[in-house]
Amino acid sequence: MFERNIFTVKTLMLFSFIIFLVFASCNSDDNRNNLSADLTPSQKSVENLSNQGSSNISIERKVIKEGNIHFETDDVSKTQTEIKKIVSELGGYIGNENSFNYEGGIEYTITVRVPEDKFNLLVDKISSLAVKIDSKNINASDVTEEYIDVEARIKTKKEIEARYAELLKKASRVDEILNIEREMGNLRAEIESLEGRMNYLKNRISLSTLNITFYEKVSAPFGFFSKVKQALHNGWQALLWFIIILISLWPFIILTLIILFVILKYKKKKKLAKNYS
Secondary structure, X not given: OHHHHHHHHHHHHHHHHHHHHHHHHHHHHHHHHHHHHHHHHHHHHHHHHHHHHHHHOOOOOOEEEEEEEEEEOOOHHHHHHHHHHHHHHOOOEEEEEEEEEEXXXXXXXXXXXXXXXXXXXXXXXXXXXXXXXXXXXXXXXXOHHHHHHHHXXXXXXXXXXXXXXXXXXXXXXXXXXXXXXXXXHHHHHHHHHHHHHHHHHHHHHHEEEEEEEEEEEOOOOOOHHHHHXXXXXXXXXXXXXXXXXXXXXXXXXXXXXXXXXHHHHHHHHHHHHHHHO
16 A cells, blocks of 8 residues: 555656646747747847948048140130130139230130039030140049048047047146147147148039130231341340350460460471571
8 A cells, every 4th residue: 555655656746747847848949939039120120230331331432623625726715705604604613814925826724613513514515615626634533531531630639629628627727727728729720720621622522623725826927027127136146145155265265366376486486497597
């Protein structure tokens, strides 16, 4: 009887242990599923952050466009008027303008600045005015790296300047106040220098530059009498320069005359001695 009771107790214990393992296994599976469910949203959020970061990497390029064009035209006055009209239509302005008359032609040089997005259109319109294009050169300089660097340095130095301003409010000793003000002065000079460079870059980026040189060939008459007059003038100038050169060589001329005098005198004495003999 006692042995049967022991067997019954052992059977109950074994059965209870099996039930415990089954429940433990179910709980473990549920926990895994919950953990997997918890991890899934976090992975998606990481992917979203990654995609957001990659979209923020795209940077607008900062490019300075400038060029030169040299061409021949039929009428410089008409071409000048057309250029001013084109520049006005494109929202630009003329920076410099010069003219030069020479024998056989008239030449104009104009510096034009237009918005960056109108630069290619400007080049095309100006090229259409030419009878013959002698040269055309267009340059595009990428200054994105310098632009970002200057912008970051300005931001950093302004943050430091703000910290110095806070320290200046809390400073109580005279030497501390003087040191902080000196550092702030140096920092302000650096900031203004960087801001000047930034303004220069912004101006060159927003407005492109084109240097335009155009000329007209003019057939001039021969002008016989004017050329004779010019020839007489050139001959007189040449004579004056010849006299100036002779005067500058006076030591050599005197030395040459002395040598000739000595040689002639020696020959004369030699001839007299021969006659007496």
